Amino acid sequence: MYVRTRVVVISICLLMCCLGTSDGRVNGGFKIKAVNLGGWLVTEGWIKPSLFDGIPNKDLLDGKGVQFKSLRTGKYVCAESGGGSIIVANRTAASGWETFKLWRINASMFNFRVFNKQFVGLDTAGNGVDAVAVSNTPGHHSNIFEILRDNNDQSRVRIRASNGFFLQAKTEESVTADYGGGGNGWGDDDPSVFVMKTVGHSEGEFQVTNGYGPEKAVQVMKEHWNTFIVEDDFKFISTTRLNAVRIPVGWWIASDPNPPPPYVGGSLQALDNAFLWAQKYGVKVIIDLHAAPGSQNGFEHSSSRDGSREWGTTDDNIKQTVDIIEFLTARYANSPSLYAVELINEPLSPGVSLNTITKYYKAGYDAVRKHSDAYVVMSNRLGTAEPRELFPLASGLKGTVIDVHYYNLFSDVFDNMTVQQNIDFIRTNRTAELNHIATTNGPLTFVGEWVAEWQVQGARKEDYQRFGKGQLEVYGRATFGWAYWTLRNVNNHWSLEWMIKNGYINL
Missing domain, CATH: 3.20.20.80 (Glycosidases)
Incomplete structure (x- = not known):
């Protein structure tokens, strides 16, 4: 009986070893x-x-790069120095500093993150209308922007700031949120109309x-x-x-x-x-x-x-x-x-x-x-x-x-x-x-x-x-x-x- 028990125990041990090997540990x-x-x-x-088909504005997801060209100045919007300073509209071509990464809040509301990872907002410490990129956090109310698109040309947009006014490029050196129009069409002479180009892809x-x-x-x-x-x-x-x-x-x-x-x-x-x-x-x-x-x-x-x-x-x-x-x-x-x-x-x-x-x-x-x-x-x-x-x-x-x-x-x-x-x-x-x-x-x-x-x-x-x-x-x-x-x-x-x-x- 002892011998048989010992044989059984040895057999079980060998079987467990074999199972361990086949288990690949x-x-x-x-x-x-x-x-x-x-x-x-x-x-x-x-x-x-x-999987993405049902998302509204699915071309404007988190991480999408957007570039804005002012129709008034004919130049691209730019975060001066890549961030930490003002927003201007004086660049003839678009690259890193002219590209804003979207942080999506909903289908039309966004934060804009610049090259140096700051967020675009309004200069609340100043006149409250100048666009700047100085905040390191996206959560402030003044950092939220709404993108409105022309139904006939989705590339033409207006950008409404948190104060209720639209961004406009009055000059090449000044982008401000103080344009109260927006109901007068989408003409080339409107300083609040920008042509938006999307770059990059992240899904x-x-x-x-x-x-x-x-x-x-x-x-x-x-x-x-x-x-x-x-x-x-x-x-x-x-x-x-x-x-x-x-x-x-x-x-x-x-x-x-x-x-x-x-x-x-x-x-x-x-x-x-x-x-x-x-x-x-x-x-x-x-x-x-x-x-x-x-x-x-x-x-x-x-x-x-x-x-x-x-x-x-x-x-x-x-x-x-x-x-x-x-x-x-x-x-x-x-x-x-x-x-x-x-x-x-x-x-x-x-x-x-x-x-x-x-x-x-x-x-x-x-x-x-x-x-x-x-x-x-x-x-x-x-x-x-x-x-x-x-x-x-x-x-x-x-x-x-x-x-x-x-x-x-x-x-x-x-x-x-x-x-x-x-x-x-x-x-x-x-x-x-x-x-x-x-x-x-x-x-x-x-x-x-x-x-x-x-x-x-x-x-x-x-x-x-x-x-x-x-x-x-x-x-x-x-x-x-x-x-x-x-x-x-x-x-x-x-x-x-x-x-x-x-x-x-x-x-």
């Missing part, structure tokens, strides 16, 4: 072949443009939720979360050779169900569903903090309000981010599907210093280890010339992964490449890059984002097949694995679902 794992669930819990408008989580407003946003976002990714998607993933999903999440998910405005509750329930579906269909999950508080790179996919990057500027900011990582890890630590936690996505260099990101990664790693032995993924900084800069930290920690993103896009290097040159670049350059960051006792390597899309015009299906096959072969050598960007997208080649179903990619 730091005591042993398998290579990840994953797909990103991009555009789901962190909005990216280019992935699903229709992230902040833009969609603030654009719809608190009541409508709840309805729109819950409908999106409940339909964009569903259980059948995990079933489909399980029928391919994919074995994992990388799920981008935003920092506000840790405050669910009542995140700070303009964000709305509900994304945490969607993530809970994803873990249930992943467990049901045997799919592993990589949680990816895609949008950190204040934005780590200024892009819409990090939910930046106006292109600014504020993450990592204070110790409180870093602590808040660590708390978010700990919250997510603790919530899913007992799920057999939790495979890895990615501490942050694409921090921007040099905006985020190596010292800052190293400090955060160590604290984030410790937060994960309090609850789980899941892999800890550390994303390389965008723009850094040293892809091994995280090795001194990561090599001394068990179960770490370095995430690199490879696109044959977003650089003029690829503009004129032929089909074969793109494929050769993958086989030669990307192979060398992966070899450079692969070490025997160092962190594992992960191509966390790649796509079978390029700058080549008029490529045939066979060309895409060769391009995809080349990437699969090279990125398959990454010691942790890879993840395609993304499962579903209105742009077909960015949708792995479409690429698989239409025979462009064979896993």
Whole structure:
């Protein structure tokens, strides 16, 4: 009886070891072949443009750059010195100082943020009508402006200030809020009429939720979360050779169900569903903090309000981010599907210093280890010339992964490449890059984002097949694995679902 019991105990221990290995934790794992669930819990408008269709004045969302040309002076409005001084209308061309970033209050009311990050307002300490850019906070009543558009020509606008009067360019050196007209047409001789040009583009989580407003946003976002990714998607993933999903999440998910405005509750329930579906269909999950508080790179996919990057500027900011990582890890630590936690996505260099990101990664790693032995993924900084800069930290920690993103896009290097040159670049350059960051006792390597899309015009299906096959072969050598960007997208080649179903990619 003793012998039998001992045999049973040993067998159970061996089984648990095997399960631990197949579970992919730091005591042993398998290579990840994953797909990103991009555009789901962190909005990216280019992935699903229709999400923004119901927003009034949707061309005037947070972060949109606007330039105003006075019809009276024929010159552009400018924040003198980029901010901290007066507003003038004397520039013959528009660039940074002549571009005002919108902070949207509602469909027609805005704050205007200038190049040096001050806000346009009225000189309340002076005559109360001069337009200046001296305030560092947007909340003052005197900093709110209303944009009224000509129904026949949407580019022609008037700007009503908080005192009830319209801005006018009396001269090139004076923009004041003291024009009481506005009902006399939209003629070229009217000093309160400006031609407005919009520049830049930002359609992230902040833009969609603030654009719809608190009541409508709840309805729109819950409908999106409940339909964009569903259980059948995990079933489909399980029928391919994919074995994992990388799920981008935003920092506000840790405050669910009542995140700070303009964000709305509900994304945490969607993530809970994803873990249930992943467990049901045997799919592993990589949680990816895609949008950190204040934005780590200024892009819409990090939910930046106006292109600014504020993450990592204070110790409180870093602590808040660590708390978010700990919250997510603790919530899913007992799920057999939790495979890895990615501490942050694409921090921007040099905006985020190596010292800052190293400090955060160590604290984030410790937060994960309090609850789980899941892999800890550390994303390389965008723009850094040293892809091994995280090795001194990561090599001394068990179960770490370095995430690199490879696109044959977003650089003029690829503009004129032929089909074969793109494929050769993958086989030669990307192979060398992966070899450079692969070490025997160092962190594992992960191509966390790649796509079978390029700058080549008029490529045939066979060309895409060769391009995809080349990437699969090279990125398959990454010691942790890879993840395609993304499962579903209105742009077909960015949708792995479409690429698989239409025979462009064979896993």
